[in-house]
Amino acid sequence: MNNLVILLVIIPFLASFLTLFEKYAFGIEKAPQTAIVATSCCLVLLLFLFPPVFKGKTIEYFLGGWKEPVGITIYMDGLSWIASFIGIVIGLVSLFFSWGEKKYEHKFYFFFLILLGGMEGAIMTGDIFNMFVFFEIVSIASYILIAYSKKTKSLMASFNYLLISSLGMGFFLLGIALLYQQTGIFSLRGIAGLKNQLIPNTRILNIAIISLVVGIGVKAAFFPLHTWLPDAHAFAPHPVSSILSGVMIKISFLAIWRIIRILDTPSLQHIFIWIGAFTALLGAIFAIAQSDCKKILAYHSISQMGFIIAGFGVATSFSLVASLYHILNHSLFKSLLFLSVGVVIYLTGKRKIDELAGFGNKIPFVKVTFLVGALSICGVPPFNGYASKTLISTSLKDYPLAYFLIFIASVGTFTSFIKLSRIFRGKINQENTFYKEQKNFKEKIPKKMIFPLFTLSALCIITGLYPETTTGLISRLILNEKIKTDLHFYSLSNFTGSLFSLIFGLSFYLLIITQKGSKVMNFLRKTRPTLNSSLLLVVAGFLLIVVFYLLTGKAT
Amino acid sequence: MMAFYLIISLFLLGIWGIVSKDNLIKKIISLNIFNSSLVVLFIYIGSRTGSTAPIMEKNIKNVVDPLPQALMLTSIVISICIMALALSLAMKVYKKHGTLSISRIENKLNKDE
Amino acid sequence: MRKIAEILIILLLGFFLIAEGDLLKPLPPAELKNYFVEKGVKQTGAINLVSSIYLTYRAFDTLGETIVLLLAVSGVIMLFEARK
């Protein structure tokens, strides 16, 4: 049983070798099939691991047989189970999509599989330095995948991401050095065990943890560190945007989660409420202003991460479950949205909303799946986004300001999705000759691209219709207990919240399509930080969080 | 303690280079300086615990901590890989735009939108 | 204006790191180091302790490192290869 845990990391790496080797040595071009088989093997392994993890057992694996502080340990607990599950499901679906798209060589699948294996390793490892190595694997694979199309914008997006993330990883190393200075070991549980002996030095310990958090936080894209994300996610190939938005930022956030929960620093955790609320608001505001359809989705990833982070910051068992539930839901519907829009861009080659308006009517199946995703992200019952957003805002009741910011963010979500849905409603602009020349768009969609859309929308509906079961499972997995939710998900008072944001969102949309509104939106679209400013923001973000901690840490 | 101040100044110098230089190649060089300062920091932390290299021949006592040194090997390889990738991205960008200045490239990209 | 902001922020960071003067004061606890020094040669057979840690106790890190190298090499090749 224990050996299955390590195979979960090794199988993607082995398969990635195969995708390179079978082409080179035998001339077989079966890279997508190899990748899909390997990922399915991982899924089966993961399902085998479910019963012991569900019983609350933490499977430990000592690499090379060296016990914890000496060697490296890999944990399979509830958190890593959920994270790997999300990663493998979204990875499998995106692989199917890229198989259907037929644009990619065998090298694409090589990078993709290494990205998958790296993410699993990063979330499962219990050693900080090993976490650093795995995060570097993840980030280097994603730099390459973002630049895969070799167009100017994607090259530049990849370069920006490389610089910002390397700066962040430098802070991560600084944090590791400080922790080693204080404790003399690298394993997370060992540090947590030693923490009680180091009470006079908890300040330095917390500062070290802040630098770890900032280092990974660049990948998790919260407020001052988010500037790389819109370009990188928008100009990557569609399956890559789906896995980056759906999984990679969450894995990074769950690594922060693991560090903070194991080292148990509640005063640090509370900062995340404010970071999360501001992130949600900013992401939503900028999303409204965009005209590129993938960029809207990318900004929404930032905004939804804000919801998740705010839920994590409250730090009650209820809000933790809510946050993890939203992680699961967000990865499902965000991948669905990216892939649906991806189909449209695949068929037309255009990506501005104005050029695409009304086109979606020609492909009714994609229209339906897009609708499922959009209603989920807006939080309309009975889709899954509704349930998790309700849980998060219920848990934020004690913090009125954060509650208010989150509410505005969900209004903004409505507005921008009304804007984005112009692709799928209204009449086609008749001047656009492109649509007249080519017909039969419906038949041009490969079957392999329809399958992932169908699976994801089915999962969205299922997790939305049975919120009690899903939250029950999650709380059993991460807390080993069943939380009591005296919340009726489908009650009238909760419906009204959703209705209010719909009304506000619609009126706000009517506001921004007026002339003055669109001027403001144009201004917002053009105000984006340059590379130098965003690099400066990373340093400033580190200082800000430290100052915030020093000011509030003593009070609590 | 002097060594610590020097390491900190190297650290800050690297950050300053990354943040404020306009040329892509200079940014990459600064990134390498930044990474090197962290490598030196680790080695410095390890070196304070002893005086001789950790090669256990006979009559060797008071060796330094070998763990940071072993980890820094990994870290150096990673920083080399990032350098290689960043340089090739910069070359690719240079071929497309004919310039390495980040402000000019960004102006160009903003005009395209 | 921008330059001043940059230099100010960086100096602030430097001031902060130096002001936490006791960052590096204590020596790191030596339990793990003593473990390696006492048992390293016996358990792994290598005199060079750095090698023994690099390839035995923490070989998983090294595996990750080789993957990073492979990624960088194939990334560079991918970037410079002419698309068919």
Next chain:
Amino acid sequence: MRESEIVDMISRKLSPYILLFALYLISYGHLSPGGGFQGGVVLASGVILLCLARGEGFVKRKLPPKALSLVETGMFFIFILMGLAGLLIGGYFLENFFLPGKIEKVPTESFIFFLNLVIGLKVGAGITLICFYILKQEET
């Protein structure tokens, strides 16, 4: 660019010694300062010296990039296989399954020696490949 006689001669005479030194660093990695990565970088630097002095066409005839990439990926595969062998023999992934022994008075460590060799070849091949591709861009 015309090749200088001095550079040509010295690089040709020097690079075999650099390669030899690299092999020493790799194979004595467990006994003296050095190891797989350091040796591999020196190995690559020997090849790159030739490359810079004589043009890369000369080197590519002897070391075709395809062979280098085969070494690169193959060594990665062998590394994982070593780990899996540890899993099968000893019960843990990447377990040191050779017993440490002694030949005459020199301690030998087959596991570390073998992995050093694998990493040395891999790093050497990888860095040479990166330089090949970056140098090729320089010319065109």
